[in-house]
Amino acid sequence: MFLELNNLLNTTPERAEQGKLTLLCDAKTDGSFLVHHFLSFYLKANCKVCFVALIQSFSHYNIVGQKLGVNLTMARERGQLVFLEGLKSAVDVFFQAQEKPHPLQFLREANAGNLKPLFEFVREALKPVDSGEAGWTYPVLLVDDLSVLLSLGLGAVAVLDFIHYCRATVCWELKGNVVVLVHDSGDVEDEENDILLNGLSHQSHLILRAEGLATGFCRDVHGQLRILWRRPLQSTSQRDQSLTYQYKIQDRSVSFFAKGMSPAVL
Amino acid sequence: MAAVATCGGDAGSAGSAVATASKSNVTSFQRRGPRVSGTNDSGPRLVSITGTRPSVRNGQLLVSTGLPALDQLLGGGLAVGTVLLIEEDKYNIYSSLLFKYFLAEGIVNGHTLLVASANEDPANILQELPAPLLDDNCKKEFDEDVYNHKTPESNIKMKIAWRYQLLPKMEQIGPVSSSRFGHYYDASKRIPQELIEASKWHGFFLPEKISSTLKVEPCSLTHGYIKLLQFIQNIICEEGFDGSNPQKKQKNILRIGIQNLGSPLWGDDICCTENGDSSHSLTKFLYVLRGLLRTSLSACIITMPTHLIQNKAFIAHVTNLSDVVVGLESFIGSERETNPLYKDYHGLIHIRQIPRLNNLFCDESDVKDLGFKLKRKLFTIECITKWSSYSLQSQKYFLSHHLQRKFSIKEPYFKELHTLKKIY
Numbered sequence: 001m002f003l004e005l006n007n008l009l010n011t012t013p014e015r016a017e018q019g020k021l022t023l024l025c026d027a028k029t030d031g032s033f034l035v036h037h038f039l040s041f042y043l044k045a046n047c048k049v050c051f052v053a054l055i056q057s058f059s060h061y062n063i064v065g066q067k068l069g070v071n072l073t074m075a076r077e078r079g080q081l082v083f084l085e086g087l088k089s090a091v092d093v094f095f096q097a098q099e100k101p102h103p104l105q106f107l108r109e110a111n112a113g114n115l116k117p118l119f120e121f122v123r124e125a126l127k128p129v130d131s132g133e134a135g136w137t138y139p140v141l142l143v144d145d146l147s148v149l150l151s152l153g154l155g156a157v158a159v160l161d162f163i164h165y166c167r168a169t170v171c172w173e174l175k176g177n178v179v180v181l182v183h184d185s186g187d188v189e190d191e192e193n194d195i196l197l198n199g200l201s202h203q204s205h206l207i208l209r210a211e212g213l214a215t216g217f218c219r220d221v222h223g224q225l226r227i228l229w230r231r232p233l234q235s236t237s238q239r240d241q242s243l244t245y246q247y248k249i250q251d252r253s254v255s256f257f258a259k260g261m262s263p264a265v266l
Numbered sequence: 267m268a269a270v271a272t273c274g275g276d277a278g279s280a281g282s283a284v285a286t287a288s289k290s291n292v293t294s295f296q297r298r299g300p301r302v303s304g305t306n307d308s309g310p311r312l313v314s315i316t317g318t319r320p321s322v323r324n325g326q327l328l329v330s331t332g333l334p335a336l337d338q339l340l341g342g343g344l345a346v347g348t349v350l351l352i353e354e355d356k357y358n359i360y361s362s363l364l365f366k367y368f369l370a371e372g373i374v375n376g377h378t379l380l381v382a383s384a385n386e387d388p389a390n391i392l393q394e395l396p397a398p399l400l401d402d403n404c405k406k407e408f409d410e411d412v413y414n415h416k417t418p419e420s421n422i423k424m425k426i427a428w429r430y431q432l433l434p435k436m437e438q439i440g441p442v443s444s445s446r447f448g449h450y451y452d453a454s455k456r457i458p459q460e461l462i463e464a465s466k467w468h469g470f471f472l473p474e475k476i477s478s479t480l481k482v483e484p485c486s487l488t489h490g491y492i493k494l495l496q497f498i499q500n501i502i503c504e505e506g507f508d509g510s511n512p513q514k515k516q517k518n519i520l521r522i523g524i525q526n527l528g529s530p531l532w533g534d535d536i537c538c539t540e541n542g543d544s545s546h547s548l549t550k551f552l553y554v555l556r557g558l559l560r561t562s563l564s565a566c567i568i569t570m571p572t573h574l575i576q577n578k579a580f581i582a583h584v585t586n587l588s589d590v591v592v593g594l595e596s597f598i599g600s601e602r603e604t605n606p607l608y609k610d611y612h613g614l615i616h617i618r619q620i621p622r623l624n625n626l627f628c629d630e631s632d633v634k635d636l637g638f639k640l641k642r643k644l645f646t647i648e649c650i651t652k653w654s655s656y657s658l659q660s661q662k663y664f665l666s667h668h669l670q671r672k673f674s675i676k677e678p679y680f681k682e683l684h685t686l687k688k689i690y
Contacts, residue, residue, distance in 0.1 A: 033626050055586075056623075057347075057560045063324070063624040087557035094554050095499060107550060110486050151583035152553060153486070153546030183586060190579035219632060249627040 001041040001068060002033075002254045008227060008245065009206070013045035018138050019171045020178075021163075023204035025197060027184035028212035029223045033249055035144045036061070038179045040068040043075055047176070048136035050125040052118070054086035054148045067252045080136060082125035086148070112155050115162035123169055126176065139176035141166055146200075147183040147193060156195040163200065184209075203232055210247075220264035221246050225256065315517050315563070317375025318346065319447050324624045329377075329519055329565050332367030334448035335647040339617055339636070340590060341629035343447070346519060347560045348589035348621060349552070353572040355596040358526070360613060360638070361569045363396075363645065364594070365523055367451055368567045370395040372465075372521035374449055379467035380501055380522045382494055384531035388469030391525070392462050396451035452643045470497050472532065488533040491551040498522060499558055508562040520564035527551075528570045537574035549580075552587045589621040594638075608650070611637035615647055 006012055024034045032055075039061065042049050053061060062072040075081035084103060093102045103121040106113030126139035149159050163180065170176040182200060185193050201207060207228040213221060229241045245256045257263070321328050321342050328343030331350065337343045344350050350368075354361040372379050373395065381388035475493050487495075502508050507520045528536050528548050536548055559566055572581050572593075585591050596613035597603045615636045622628045637650040 030622060032622065036626065060624050064626060067626070087553070087560050089557075090554050091499075091557040091561065094495070094557075107554070108486055147583075147586060148553070151546070151549040151587060153550065183582075185579060185582050188578045188582050190582065193579070217630065217632075217634060222627065251626070254626070 020205040022179040022206045024181040026210040031210035040070045050082045143180045145181035156192040330448040332371035351588040353593035355594040377519040382470035383525040384472040395457040397455035399450045488547045522566040591619040
């Protein structure tokens with residue numbers, strides 16, 4: 001996890017809020033560093049994490065996790081981390097007919113499917129173990145990323161339903177957190193993606209938006225991060241709080257600074 | 267390599283993990299430790315695969331794309347297990363050239379090839395590969411090129427033309443040996459027949475593989491894509507590229523080349539209509555293909571006619587599902603052909619995406635305006651932005667001569683300036 005980002009979000013692994021939906025989105029840049037941050041954050045907070053990794057392989061997250069101070073292999077072995085590797089499972093489900101429904105069953109279906117098998121997988125992974133020996137604090141669902149599901153033929157409504165079910169189970173019933181990443185297509189007209197993004201924005205408690213700079217590529221400032229705190233279920237008499245920072249990604253950390261205050265410029 | 271050795275403190279444990287890779291464990295993204303020497307016997311000997319090298323940044327195993335200039339822009343080469351997507355130029359001239367360079371590099375390095383095409387027989391494609399330029403043949407030509415393209419030594423401080431010093435060097439042209447990482451090819455000559463016969467290749471020609479059956483059960487993917495995926499998976503399993511056959515003597519890389527993916531000849535209608543019915547067939551194909559690549563020692567090049575796809579959101583999806591995306595834009599037939607700014611180049615090359623593998627960030631090059639040209643049988647990529655002012659070229663000569671006489675500035679300095687004039 002990035003300590004500077006913890007300071008900006010005013011959280012630490014010990015006293016993080018529960019029952020929240022966090023939306024990560026990126027526009028014109030790659031927001032995957034936020035996924036690595038939250039993965040290591042919740043593993044350090046001793047939570048039970050279910051990670052649906054649809055876009056990269058396990059060893060990628062493992063190697064970056066080691067730079068950030070968590071060992072995913074060990075977390076998986078001792079049961080703290082349940083990892084669904086999308087790429088590997090897609091090969092399995094595609095080439096062999098499965099007896100019981102596979103989480104990525106929709107790849108075999110001709111019409112737009114639904115994500116019920118995936119939800120069953122998540123629920124199974126995060127349900128509290130009755131033996132009580134492990135003692136994880138609270139469950140967390142992490143999805144990287146939802147736009148892949150749209151590319152693979154699912155409708156925005158199916159994905160919103162899936163998130164709704166996950167929120168009901170993980171956030172409300174189990175008092176855990178859900179973190180999802182969605183790509184923002186920007187000026188490209190992508191209706192389904194916009195529906196998904198707007199729908200999730202209205203439901204989430206915290207939105208972290210990584211944007212590329214409007215002026216283009218810069219070596220010293222990799223992008224801009226907008227943080228928006230929301231209260232989706234309460235009447236908002238107060239305005240939502242929003243902050244904007246610019247960031248630069250380094251080998252093991254990300255440094256944040258106010259706009260125009262990059263160390264390269266000062 | 268010292269750079270690899272300092273890549274990570276736990277490279278030793280990763281090295282032994284790779285050496286004892288079982289089927290479930292083999293991914294191409296395990297960090298390759300430095301070559302195990304005789305004194306350090308923590309595990310069995312790691313034999314490095316020909317034609318590959320570890321990345322300096324993260325120890326990722328890289329193969330050459332066949333164009334050393336492109337390798338440099340991608341941060342050293344194409345990572346094993348990833349997809350290089352080339353957005354074709356309008357008449358598919360230069361993209362098919364890059365496709366052939368990739369395959370020719372595979373033949374020169376002794377990799378196994380898998381060529382898939384819907385419009386051309388793979389055997390014909392292999393016949394048309396460019397010939398590699400090896401050591402003795404063209405040393406003279408290289409010397410001439412080196413003289414023309416010689417950029418000034420970085421330790422000579424430019425006083426007058428100081429901006430030229432800041433331009434990045436694009437590629438090191440030098441004598442080529444067959445054990446080098448990337449090779450140069452002569453696009454006007456054909457590859458020698460004995461090289462093709464000595465290589466191992468598999469071809470997938472779509473009209474042969476699917477018989478015209480009228481009864482095709484509705485599947486999630488187009489029939490041609492399903493066949494291609496099954497073919498690729500068969501080759502990977504049978505020949506042990508996924509580590510399933512550890513008794514094999516020598517590990518090798520499988521280079522997959524898929525030509526014109528998404529064109530109507532594959533049975534896909536994404537290029538024909540705005541919202542094709544099976545428009546998710548191609549993305550599912552890419553997803554499963556990447557899954558196959560990640561768990562095997564292979565690298566794939568795909569050329570796709572994206573200029574025919576009207577649904578721009580679809581192109582964004584395809585970009586997100588690929589690893590490296592390079593777009594080619596040729597000037598043939600466009601108004602840019604007569605633009606004086608582009609007179610030396612045949613087209614523009616856009617590096618649209620570079621993956622961040624095993625790392626928080628990637629090696630993006632600073633230079634974003636890149637043009638390519640096919641000059642003297644060599645495909646070169648250069649930065650287009652220049653700081654010369656075209657009308658003042660002749661005045662540079664007068665100025666230099668005047669300064670030489672007046673201030674007795676030494677001769678070699680102006681020789682450098684003289685060669686600069688030819689480039690810029």
